[in-house]
Amino acid sequence: MNKRLLVTGGAGYIGTHTLVELIENGFSPVVLDNFSNSCPESIRRVEEITGSKIEVFEGDICSSSDLAAVFDHAKATGEIFDAVIHFAGLKAVGESVAQPLRYYETNVGGTLALLKAMDTYGVRNIVFSSSATVYGVPIRLPYDEGHPISPTNPYGWTKAISERVLEDWANTGEGRSAVCLRYFNPIGAHPSGRIGEDPRDTPNNLFPFITQVAVGKRPFLSVFGNDYDTVDGTGVRDYVHVVDLACGHVKAVEFGFTSEGFSAFNLGTGKGTSVLELKHAFEQATQAAVRHEFKARRPGDIAAAFASVQLAEQSLGWRAKKSIDDMCIDGWRWQSSNPDGYTAFAESADQRNT
Ligand code: NAD
Numbered sequence: 001m002n003k004r005l006l007v008t009g010g011a012g013y014i015g016t017h018t019l020v021e022l023i024e025n026g027f028s029p030v031v032l033d034n035f036s037n038s039c040p041e042s043i044r045r046v047e048e049i050t051g052s053k054i055e056v057f058e059g060d061i062c063s064s065s066d067l068a069a070v071f072d073h074a075k076a077t078g079e080i081f082d083a084v085i086h087f088a089g090l091k092a093v094g095e096s097v098a099q100p101l102r103y104y105e106t107n108v109g110g111t112l113a114l115l116k117a118m119d120t121y122g123v124r125n126i127v128f129s130s131s132a133t134v135y136g137v138p139i140r141l142p143y144d145e146g147h148p149i150s151p152t153n154p155y156g157w158t159k160a161i162s163e164r165v166l167e168d169w170a171n172t173g174e175g176r177s178a179v180c181l182r183y184f185n186p187i188g189a190h191p192s193g194r195i196g197e198d199p200r201d202t203p204n205n206l207f208p209f210i211t212q213v214a215v216g217k218r219p220f221l222s223v224f225g226n227d228y229d230t231v232d233g234t235g236v237r238d239y240v241h242v243v244d245l246a247c248g249h250v251k252a253v254e255f256g257f258t259s260e261g262f263s264a265f266n267l268g269t270g271k272g273t274s275v276l277e278l279k280h281a282f283e284q285a286t287q288a289a290v291r292h293e294f295k296a297r298r299p300g301d302i303a304a305a306f307a308s309v310q311l312a313e314q315s316l317g318w319r320a321k322k323s324i325d326d327m328c329i330d331g332w333r334w335q336s337s338n339p340d341g342y343t344a345f346a347e348s349a350d351q352r353n354t
């Protein structure tokens with residue numbers, strides 16, 4: 001029988017792309033999401049791409065009763081989950097500085113509540129969305145998984161603390177497995193152009209900002225700093241195609257079924273790309289113009305960050321395959337065919353229902 005997975009936060013950017021890859025690899029995912037940063041239309045699009053119906057529970061990972069409803073339902077149908085992929089959480093660094101308690105409550109509290117529910121129902125495998133931000137200021141590059149953990153903001157600490165909780169939970173000798181995936185900078189979209197990143201407000205990240213300038217929603221891109229010690233003075237990051245990242249989750253789930261204890265893997269390409277290089281690659285690949293202006297450095301930013309990718313390759317058998325051009329072309333296909341993201345479609349669906 002197909003392995004059954006609970007996917008928290010499955011309606012979000014990385015979650016939707018992962019659902020597609022899971023279904024295409026024979027898994028049966030069930031989603032728990034409170035739609036605080038997404039909408040049901042994204043799941044409908046995944047169903048359209050895969051031709052599979054997805055069971056969705058609207059609920060909060062911090063609520064033990066919401067979690068019990070999902071696990072009870074799975075148990076009642078005779079198929080408790082084989083594993084959980086835990087995406088749900090808050091992810092804006094700046095917001096985490098202004099509202100640290102909300103971030104700890106959702107990201108750490110939500111992880112605790114989820115693990116308790118898993119214990120109650122005997123689910124012993126979890127794959128967790130961590131982040132390269134756990135490393136903080138690099139003492140060496142590329143970051144390898146043994147690099148010291150020293151986040152520089154509350155969001156990064158919620159990930160580091162959750163990892164620590166997962167490590168202790170997985171190391172009790174009861175056959176548990178926790179696989180933490182430290183994402184670098186996921187960008188791009190599914191090649192169908194039907195799912196992609198849909199920021200609710202002004203994007204915090206570079207790539208959605210570039211695509212929104214190109215589509216005419218914003219007048220120009222602010223480039224934060226051109227005096228870093230990098231190839232052209234602008235910040236360098238390790239951009240990874242979201243479909244490659246999604247495939248990494250399939251490998252991580254499979255790894256968890258055959259391993260016990262705690263492990264952490266970087267998911268990146270190992271290659272650094274500057275802000276201006278990404279902007280240039282986007283313009284070349286899409287023939288869309290992106291005006292930019294140089295601004296002061298963004299507080300807390302580091303000059304460069306990129307991954308060591310050996311461990312994920314050796315242990316998971318995963319390596320990113322897609323190029324920066326693929327990321328730009330696919331991201332632009334999504335943005336240009338859905339200039340307002342899912343919103344317009346969600347509203348028209350609501351209107352049809354009234
Ligand atoms: P996203 O906001 O698109 O998806 C998160 C999903 O979780 C959303 O659908 C949201 O509605 C849901 N959610 C939030 N709080 C919830 C709660 N309390 N209960 C139930 N559902 C809740 O974000 P994403 O980019 O897909 O990121 C997924 C995960 O990966 C997050 O944990 C994020 O911190 C982590 N991550 C993301 C990036 C990135 O650049 N996107 C980088 C590193 C790590």
Ligand code: UDP
Pocket residue numbers: 185204205206207209221222223224225234235236237275298301
């Ligand atoms: N950046 C920028 N303008 C923007 C957003 C980001 O110049 O509007 C830069 C930022 O300073 C960094 C890089 O782009 O050097 C990637 O930023 P992002 O927020 O996407 O990722 P993170 O810094 O969290 O890795």
